[in-house]
Amino acid sequence: MNWRQYVKKYGLIEWPYPVRYGEEREIEADVLVLGGGIAGCWAAISAARKGLKVVLVEKGATVKSGSGGSGCDHWLNTPHPGTDVTAEEIVGWELEMTEGYCNALSRYIAARESYETLLEMEQMGGVIRDLKDEFKGAPFRDEKTKFLFAYDYKSRIHFRVRGSTFKVALHKECKRLGVKILDRVMATGLLTEGGRNGARVVGATGLHCRTGEFFIFKARAVVNGLSRHQRNWCFSTEIRGNANFRPTQIVGDGHAMSWRAGAEFTMMEKSLPTSFASGNVFQPYSHGNGINTWVPCTMVDANGKEIPWVDRDGRILKTVEERCMPAPGQRFMGERTQGYTHKRPELIPDLEERIRKGEYTLPLYADLTGMPEHERRVIWGLMVGEEGKTRVPVYIYYNEAGFDPARDLLQSYMFLGGDPMRGSVRPQDRTGGEIGDAGGLVTDWNLMTNLEGYFAAGDALFAANYHYHAAATGRYAGRKAAEYAEKTKFSPIDRKQVARERRWVYRPLENRDELEWKELNAAACRIMQNYCGEYKNEELLKLALISLRELQEQDAPRVCVDNPHKLMRTLEVYNILTCNEMIVHASMARKASSQILGFTRLDYPELDPPEWKKWILLRNEEGSIKTRDLPLDFWKPLKENYEKNR
Amino acid sequence: MSEEKIYAFPNGCTPGNPVTFDPEICNGCNLCVDACQVDVLIPNPVKGKPPLVLFPEECWYAGCCEGICPRPGAIQIHLPLPQRVRWKRKDTGEHFRVSR
Numbered sequence: 001m002n003w004r005q006y007v008k009k010y011g012l013i014e015w016p017y018p019v020r021y022g023e024e025r026e027i028e029a030d031v032l033v034l035g036g037g038i039a040g041c042w043a044a045i046s047a048a049r050k051g052l053k054v055v056l057v058e059k060g061a062t063v064k065s066g067s068g069g070s071g072c073d074h075w076l077n078t079p080h081p082g083t084d085v086t087a088e089e090i091v092g093w094e095l096e097m098t099e100g101y102c103n104a105l106s107r108y109i110a111a112r113e114s115y116e117t118l119l120e121m122e123q124m125g126g127v128i129r130d131l132k133d134e135f136k137g138a139p140f141r142d143e144k145t146k147f148l149f150a151y152d153y154k155s156r157i158h159f160r161v162r163g164s165t166f167k168v169a170l171h172k173e174c175k176r177l178g179v180k181i182l183d184r185v186m187a188t189g190l191l192t193e194g195g196r197n198g199a200r201v202v203g204a205t206g207l208h209c210r211t212g213e214f215f216i217f218k219a220r221a222v223v224n225g226l227s228r229h230q231r232n233w234c235f236s237t238e239i240r241g242n243a244n245f246r247p248t249q250i251v252g253d254g255h256a257m258s259w260r261a262g263a264e265f266t267m268m269e270k271s272l273p274t275s276f277a278s279g280n281v282f283q284p285y286s287h288g289n290g291i292n293t294w295v296p297c298t299m300v301d302a303n304g305k306e307i308p309w310v311d312r313d314g315r316i317l318k319t320v321e322e323r324c325m326p327a328p329g330q331r332f333m334g335e336r337t338q339g340y341t342h343k344r345p346e347l348i349p350d351l352e353e354r355i356r357k358g359e360y361t362l363p364l365y366a367d368l369t370g371m372p373e374h375e376r377r378v379i380w381g382l383m384v385g386e387e388g389k390t391r392v393p394v395y396i397y398y399n400e401a402g403f404d405p406a407r408d409l410l411q412s413y414m415f416l417g418g419d420p421m422r423g424s425v426r427p428q429d430r431t432g433g434e435i436g437d438a439g440g441l442v443t444d445w446n447l448m449t450n451l452e453g454y455f456a457a458g459d460a461l462f463a464a465n466y467h468y469h470a471a472a473t474g475r476y477a478g479r480k481a482a483e484y485a486e487k488t489k490f491s492p493i494d495r496k497q498v499a500r501e502r503r504w505v506y507r508p509l510e511n512r513d514e515l516e517w518k519e520l521n522a523a524a525c526r527i528m529q530n531y532c533g534e535y536k537n538e539e540l541l542k543l544a545l546i547s548l549r550e551l552q553e554q555d556a557p558r559v560c561v562d563n564p565h566k567l568m569r570t571l572e573v574y575n576i577l578t579c580n581e582m583i584v585h586a587s588m589a590r591k592a593s594s595q596i597l598g599f600t601r602l603d604y605p606e607l608d609p610p611e612w613k614k615w616i617l618l619r620n621e622e623g624s625i626k627t628r629d630l631p632l633d634f635w636k637p638l639k640e641n642y643e644k645n646r
Numbered sequence: 647m648s649e650e651k652i653y654a655f656p657n658g659c660t661p662g663n664p665v666t667f668d669p670e671i672c673n674g675c676n677l678c679v680d681a682c683q684v685d686v687l688i689p690n691p692v693k694g695k696p697p698l699v700l701f702p703e704e705c706w707y708a709g710c711c712e713g714i715c716p717r718p719g720a721i722q723i724h725l726p727l728p729q730r731v732r733w734k735r736k737d738t739g740e741h742f743r744v745s746r
């Protein structure tokens with residue numbers, strides 16, 4: 001029954017939870033973890049294992065929340081005893097793919113600790129092996145360990161896992177270790193020593209999204225596991241759930257509050273075209289394709305004619321198994337196909353042209369029927385079934401609706417409407433954070449930011465991505481935060497700062513009742529599409545700042561807030577506006593264009609000139625923007641730095 | 647013509663129906679309400695009755711509600727109409743659509 005049906009039958013409903021606007025709760029923690037996704041849970045667990053008092057604050061429900069909450073089908077980039085590929089080589093692949101715009105520091109930490117992390121996941125109850133021998137004898141299985149691998153059956157650095165078991169296990173472990181979990185609490189601001197911008201972080205504030213209660217957290221160390229910015233260019237006021245690759249409530253709360261406190265960010269100028277968030281796309285992995293979760297699926301055209309797979313040199317591959325084997329002379333293959341050295345096979349790159357010429361007839365289909373049985377079952381079952389969002393709405397429901405992968409061809413929407421994997425519908429539909437690597441917080445080798453006592457993990461870090469990385473960096477940041485907390489005293493929190501934060505949280509309750517938060521979000525996106533979109537120049541960027549401020553000053557106070565849930569959604573949009581400002585400032589600071597960053601400045605058209613191949617770091621110092629540069633390879637030497645700090 | 651009251655309702659949103667409950671199977675335990683990370687559902691004011699979908703267009707379609715539900719069949723998720731996928735039976739050429 002939806003709300004309307006209920007109202008017709010019984011009349012209007014009062015808000016179902018007690019409303020406690022203005023009531024305060026003060027909580028103390030040795031280590032405070034913001035965000036209860038993959039990174040946050042791992043940080044909490046690793047700090048709690050050191051015997052410290054840990055508090056975990058999560059806007060949703062820790063048992064299932066975050067991008068990896070509903071599942072994960074692969075655990076990537078992991079050196080282990082069964083492969084000779086090294087952590088250095090794995091980071092080398094990432095660096096090649098991103099032309100150096102990669103957080104090699106956090107990727108290296110992840111590569112070095114990913115296997116240990118995975119084994120710990122198993123000890124907690126995550127299923128990472130083929131214990132039931134469902135894939136006995138398959139070329140992607142190691143018979144001794146019963147591990148299953150993806151993408152590259154020779155080098156075996158990408159694990160296939162049953163990730164739908166992970167989050168529940170992490171949640172259980174948090175509880176077992178005595179982590180105090182506060183679900184439905186949105187972290188709203190950081191508290192700093194003396195209330196000063198740029199000072200040590202000594203706590204945080206929060207809002208209960210059901211009751212409206214205000215939280216004050218006092219901590220010796222704080223870990224940010226709050227993911228990244230989203231919905232900056234692109235926002236569908238309707239069909240939002242399917243349109244967002246990451247959960248709809250990931251908006252950049254952590255980025256915005258860190259920015260207000262004076263934390264340093266980089267790569268925020270990056271944006272890429274995407275059809276995600278437009279409202280046109282299909283549920284990820286819910287239709288046939290030959291991309292990540294579906295690799296190495298056979299694709300056919302409307303007449304059943306097979307589309308060839310080719311290796312990095314364009315050699316046509318004759319068997320299904322060859323699609324997962326390195327090319328002659330190739331050391332190993334990455335999960336994605338950018339860059340030549342570690343490129344894995346893919347469908348013929350000129351497919352679109354050949355369709356135009358009539359060689360293939362639309363629509364295309366994923367054809368699992370003729371594949372080796374173990375491949376069919378591992379794609380339709382393990383991969384589609386364990387990946388985030390696929391288990392219930394795709395795997396279980398399609399089966400119940402009668403889809404049989406041994407008899408049926410699943411339609412592909414490649415070259416039709418709304419395929420998320422084929423770039424953008426419109427050039428102004430962009431993302432900085434929806435998919436791939438995005439801008440974020442800069443840290444040292446302890447994963448501590450420039451604000452002392454404030455650590456970051458997972459997608460809160462700049463140029464971060466993937467489940468394995470969130471898990472391994474969360475675990476590392478939790479450890480480091482605990483070490484820091486052990487030798488640090490509590491600092492008094494600044495009551496004036498608390499009052500300011502409280503004011504920010506509750507001010508929307510005084511708003512006029514004229515707009516909904518969605519309209520404000522859509523307007524914020526339109527500003528970015530107009531003035532900070534595919535083409536940028538100084539004049540456009542200035543207009544972007546003017547327009548964003550106008551929206552904040554004139555229109556934000558018109559957003560109606562009926563209940564605590566809508567207050568939370570409204571504060572989210574305020575945070576989106578802050579992230580948009582960060583993006584514009586970062587775009588102003590980079591006075592050159594860049595292919596890899598998807599960054600076109602009409603007034604500085606030269607693409608990736610050598611003097612601009614660097615990180616530009618930005619922070620907000622009491623409202624004025626401070627920038628500094630770092631060389632792209634500031635993290636080197638990787639091995640020595642990691643071993644000195646771990 | 648029926649005597650049913652006609653109400654002044656605003657337009658609803660899309661999708662209007664991401665989650666439905668079978669009132670025969672659901673016992674209103676509200677585990678799903680607390681597992682939904684987006685907080686789409688609220689408890690039914692009547693104890694023991696299925697939750698209400700208050701914020702349908704916020705649904706992320708992760709299936710966390712059904713994943714945690716102890717009573718099979720109590721919850722059904724429905725992909726939005728524009729996102730229903732088709733398939734074809736290879737040997738007969740018949741076309742189907744995900745229809746729930």
